[in-house]
Amino acid sequence: MFTSKTVGLSLAITFATFVYAAESPNLGTLASAAEIAAYDLTVMPDGTGLPVGSGSVAQGVRLYTEQCLACHGTEGEGGLNDRLAGGHGSLATPAPVKTIGSFWPYATTLFDYIRRAMPYTEPGSLSSDEIYSLTAYLLYINGVVDDEAVMDARVLPEVVMPNGDNFVWAYEP
Amino acid sequence: MSDHDSTVTQEHSGGKLRARITEPVELLPAAGNGLLGRRSFIKAGLGAAGGIGLMQAVPASAARPGHMRSPGPGMSEYGSPAPAEANVKRIGIGSQRGTTGSGASRSPLEHLHGIVTPSGLHFERHHAGVPEIDPASHNILIHGLVKRPLLFSMDALARYPTVSRLQFLECSGNSGTLLAAEPPQLSCGELHGLVSGSEWGGVPLAVLLDEAGVLPSARWLVAEGADAAVMSRSVPLAKAMDDALVALYQNGERLRPENGYPARLFLPGWEGNMSVKWLRRIYVTAQPAMTKDETSKYSDLQPDGSSLLFTFPMAVKSVITSPSPGLAMQGPGLYQISGIAWSGSGRIRRVDVSADGGKSWVQAALDDLVLPKSLTRFTSAWRWDGSPGVLLSRAVDETGAVQPTRESLMSNRAAGAFYHYNAIQAWRVGEAGEVNNVYV
Numbered sequence A: 001m002f003t004s005k006t007v008g009l010s011l012a013i014t015f016a017t018f019v020y021a022a023e024s025p026n027l028g029t030l031a032s033a034a035e036i037a038a039y040d041l042t043v044m045p046d047g048t049g050l051p052v053g054s055g056s057v058a059q060g061v062r063l064y065t066e067q068c069l070a071c072h073g074t075e076g077e078g079g080l081n082d083r084l085a086g087g088h089g090s091l092a093t094p095a096p097v098k099t100i101g102s103f104w105p106y107a108t109t110l111f112d113y114i115r116r117a118m119p120y121t122e123p124g125s126l127s128s129d130e131i132y133s134l135t136a137y138l139l140y141i142n143g144v145v146d147d148e149a150v151m152d153a154r155v156l157p158e159v160v161m162p163n164g165d166n167f168v169w170a171y172e173p
Numbered sequence B: 001m002s003d004h005d006s007t008v009t010q011e012h013s014g015g016k017l018r019a020r021i022t023e024p025v026e027l028l029p030a031a032g033n034g035l036l037g038r039r040s041f042i043k044a045g046l047g048a049a050g051g052i053g054l055m056q057a058v059p060a061s062a063a064r065p066g067h068m069r070s071p072g073p074g075m076s077e078y079g080s081p082a083p084a085e086a087n088v089k090r091i092g093i094g095s096q097r098g099t100t101g102s103g104a105s106r107s108p109l110e111h112l113h114g115i116v117t118p119s120g121l122h123f124e125r126h127h128a129g130v131p132e133i134d135p136a137s138h139n140i141l142i143h144g145l146v147k148r149p150l151l152f153s154m155d156a157l158a159r160y161p162t163v164s165r166l167q168f169l170e171c172s173g174n175s176g177t178l179l180a181a182e183p184p185q186l187s188c189g190e191l192h193g194l195v196s197g198s199e200w201g202g203v204p205l206a207v208l209l210d211e212a213g214v215l216p217s218a219r220w221l222v223a224e225g226a227d228a229a230v231m232s233r234s235v236p237l238a239k240a241m242d243d244a245l246v247a248l249y250q251n252g253e254r255l256r257p258e259n260g261y262p263a264r265l266f267l268p269g270w271e272g273n274m275s276v277k278w279l280r281r282i283y284v285t286a287q288p289a290m291t292k293d294e295t296s297k298y299s300d301l302q303p304d305g306s307s308l309l310f311t312f313p314m315a316v317k318s319v320i321t322s323p324s325p326g327l328a329m330q331g332p333g334l335y336q337i338s339g340i341a342w343s344g345s346g347r348i349r350r351v352d353v354s355a356d357g358g359k360s361w362v363q364a365a366l367d368d369l370v371l372p373k374s375l376t377r378f379t380s381a382w383r384w385d386g387s388p389g390v391l392l393s394r395a396v397d398e399t400g401a402v403q404p405t406r407e408s409l410m411s412n413r414a415a416g417a418f419y420h421y422n423a424i425q426a427w428r429v430g431e432a433g434e435v436n437n438v439y440v
Helices: A004-019 A033-039 A057-067 A108-117 A128-141 B040-044 B048-054 B188-192 B205-212 B237-242 B292-297 B406-411
Strands: A054-056 A150-152 A167-169 B009-013 B016-020 B029-031 B091-095 B103-106 B124-126 B139-144 B150-153 B163-170 B195-204 B220-225 B232-236 B245-250 B264-266 B279-285 B307-309 B317-322 B333-342 B348-354 B376-384 B389-397 B426-429 B435-438
Touching (some): A033 B139, A057 A128, A108 A128, A108 B292, A128 A150, B091 B188, B163 B245, B195 B333, B205 B279, B220 B237, B232 B237, B317 B389, B348 B376
Parallel strands (some): A167 B307
Antiparallel strands (some): A054 A150, B009 B016, B091 B103, B139 B150, B195 B245, B220 B232, B220 B279, B426 B435
């Protein structure tokens, strides 16, 4: 006859079998929510991963001049490094110009990339508000949003990029 | 050229050098402009002309040169190449303007043999330099659509069962300079050296994912590196469960820093950018993250202005590494044509070689190790009569895919399409023995 104690034990064994892969070293340690948050830098196209905060085009102008202009030129015209604006309608011509506005399919990629890698000499130095501001400014100089735009976790995933429908998946999972 | 003397052996006997000459075998032409039958070079051994030259008397000092008259240096803790090989180093090193660590270096393919690239000569592609990582404080996080998010220390990973495979890694931008209207006059490695071969060892990623317990809705993962660019790419879960490695070892030792120390993702046969170095995080997801690299960089513009995302496998490809630009012919005679072939879809089935610009072909011999998604060495014997010729190699993989001509590859290519160039390479050999890059 089962006592409540033996039922509890058998449940625990069932649970352990379910959770751990059999015949595997199982040397990973369970990551806490705080540890995951400290690692996680990914922003998904649906906005998953975007932090709280916001930033405007006007704030972005100032930041761009300080943080980006030296490499990417006035209003994203390019310089030491990639051109960021213009090139609209050029993709099917003999001289395609790939920029954020002419080419990038998702606006969320801007936040993801700036946060992880920019500015080149001091990545990780910008606040979430600053990254939202730069994102707003870069969308503005590409004619994607107007000069009143404010970006945050709700608005950014809804931004439709001009070339967004022009990508075909060569691999379907 | 010493490569081409490799079948000559010499013996010291009674104060005189004599050459050991293999039983003569007739070398029969098999294709135009002097290409000889498959394996005929090995069977024939030393050609008659070489033998005669080596029968000459030699100066007495050759019998006992200086290095045979006193003991040499002793043991060393970590060996280095011979001083005379100091010219064999990474080439084509360039970084984006205003940066030092955002660029690439290339393997000197024309100086390498076999199918393994020495770790110190493996090509590099970095986005923000090489991070210095303390393995004792480095972890890999697996989280997202899993039952249990897990952190793996490097010590923990070292206790897992490992597998080892000889496989190539190729940047999908390799050979992209050949899109230029005029053929760039660069060496084989400068043109094609964003491919290298290694014995990669590590833990199958599937083992770690199984321990974390992947949820049924998962289709992708996002792999992320611990460099200053925190480089990240989306990878199909199916690839991760198939043959992906968390690589810890390269050619028998721990990864070199520039190849991802202490751990990197290795995705056999797929474009190199996805094999994320300095791996710190695997984020299991239902959809791709659409990172900067996979959308704005490693996508393929089409002539109609649309673009292909996720063109992962590297296509079948080959290149003759010798002769090649910078390795001039040393007069008429017998030569070994040598090169590498590879395919991201499996084994190399055959390689054909032409010495007359593609009018006629002969099947090259493949060295013994013909492994899936690996560099494969091919050779062919060539009796060069001193007249101009154009050398080509054309690889076929086990799926039947054939390496295309440049004309075919360029015929339906958008002006801005840069990646996945796998066309047949042509080397023109001139009367003076010089070798140049040409388009045919």
